[in-house]
Amino acid sequence: MEIVITISSGFFILLGSFLCISGGIGLLRFPDFYTRMHAVGVTDTLGAGMILVGLMILSTDFLVFAKLVMVLLLTLLVGPTTSHVLAKAAFHNGVIPKDSSSLSQAKKKENNSSII
Amino acid sequence: MLAGIYGLLSASFFVAMDAVDVAFTEAAVGAGISTLLMLVVISMTGRKEKPTRHKPLPAFFVVIITGGLLIYGTLDMPHFGSEDAPIHNHTSPRYINDSMQEIGIPNIVTSVLASYRAFDTFGEVVVIFTAGIGVLTLLSVGRAKENDEEIESINDSMHQQHLVVRIVAKMLIPFIFLFALYVQFHGDFGPGGGFQAGVIFASAIILYAMLFGLVTARKVINQTFIQFIAALGVLLYGSVGIASLMNGGNFLDYNVLSSNPITGQHLGILIIEWGVGCTVASVMVVIFFNFAGRRERKQHKNKSQNKESST
């Protein structure tokens, strides 16, 4: 039983930290803001989820387990929302993606109608 | 931006040093609220300083002399962190050894803050309250009656723009309130207490005001009610002191508040933490509403000027 707990939690924690590091490397190497945001948003939330699940397997007390569940729920709820808000604000304020051929059509449509 | 990172970094520092309550407060205040308030202010002021009309040289001299005197005064004190300083030999061991018997709560930080040094904490609460009064005196503007259609149109456009965040925030805000109450009452046993709980409570209200518009937020939370709560917090704190005076002990001596000294300590700490939480929460809300309200008035003025110049 001990070895099952150690191996499964170790697997989750290592996978989660690998995802976090790869998100950080993506943040540095991707060419454009939107691609970077994609890298960070996805790997951040998933990596955090994995690490928290690994910690939940390791926990002994019920109170610690409940608090970790709350942190996990909060991270899952807040992470994608932040990515959405960031991307929307950047788009409205004029950050243009690199491959902007399809974007100019979208901007033309946006200027014509009044509902975004 | 970098100020936000700095706040978060110093908070992780405190956690690594095992100082949990300080990390808590640093997280809530330094990384969150100060960044927000700085941003509101920066978004209001321009980019260049106005040229000063008077030479600030005499003020400079006064500051240098006062600073020099203060530094000279501290040269007498024992070195920072030296081993034979009285604080390490006499006061700290007494707090650590006797806190559990005299007060009976596991968290020594709360017992020192709220019972041994309750008078200092009273001073802190009064300082926070004075800051709130200062902001109110300097920045309070009379609220013009905006017409309701304008508010409706703004709300509709904002609702379409920020739909996702609004729904998520609506789900989160009750839980933030609940968590603030948990932190408030759990200060005896874990990190927490009045200050942190007040800041978390205020941040929930600020989130609501940011996403749903200041006007709606003002309708939900009445300005006079908030000011009353700020004063009530200080009054609660002071009245605990007066109650212990009337029961025959010193000012803010909790032992005489009830028949059993330990129960008296618990009761006293509970009430004053409640007072601290009330004052901190309401002062933060007042400061934010005043800063942001001024900014909105400026925008409304600009917008109406634009409309007038274009029609």
Next chain:
Amino acid sequence: MLIAATLAIFVAMILAIIRGIAGPTLYDRILAVNMFGTKTVLLISLLGFVMGRPEFLDIAIVYALINFISVIGVLRYSDTNQFKHTPNDNESIKKDV
């Protein structure tokens, strides 16, 4: 293994700071601060387990909330095109002073 994970998250935080200092646009920096915040939450949870003090999880919850509120606050107050449109007129962007 927990210590390895802590070091990994620390490395990720350093990468985020590098991007935060060198990001060309404002939004890169906001993204870096947000990532730094979520990594701090994870760091505190891991440190709590390593040092055997589970009270740190309260702080982790507070950080997650404050991170969220700060990012939303920053975005609200650094918007250069404020009121996007009103239903009455046709112009779509009003520039703020």
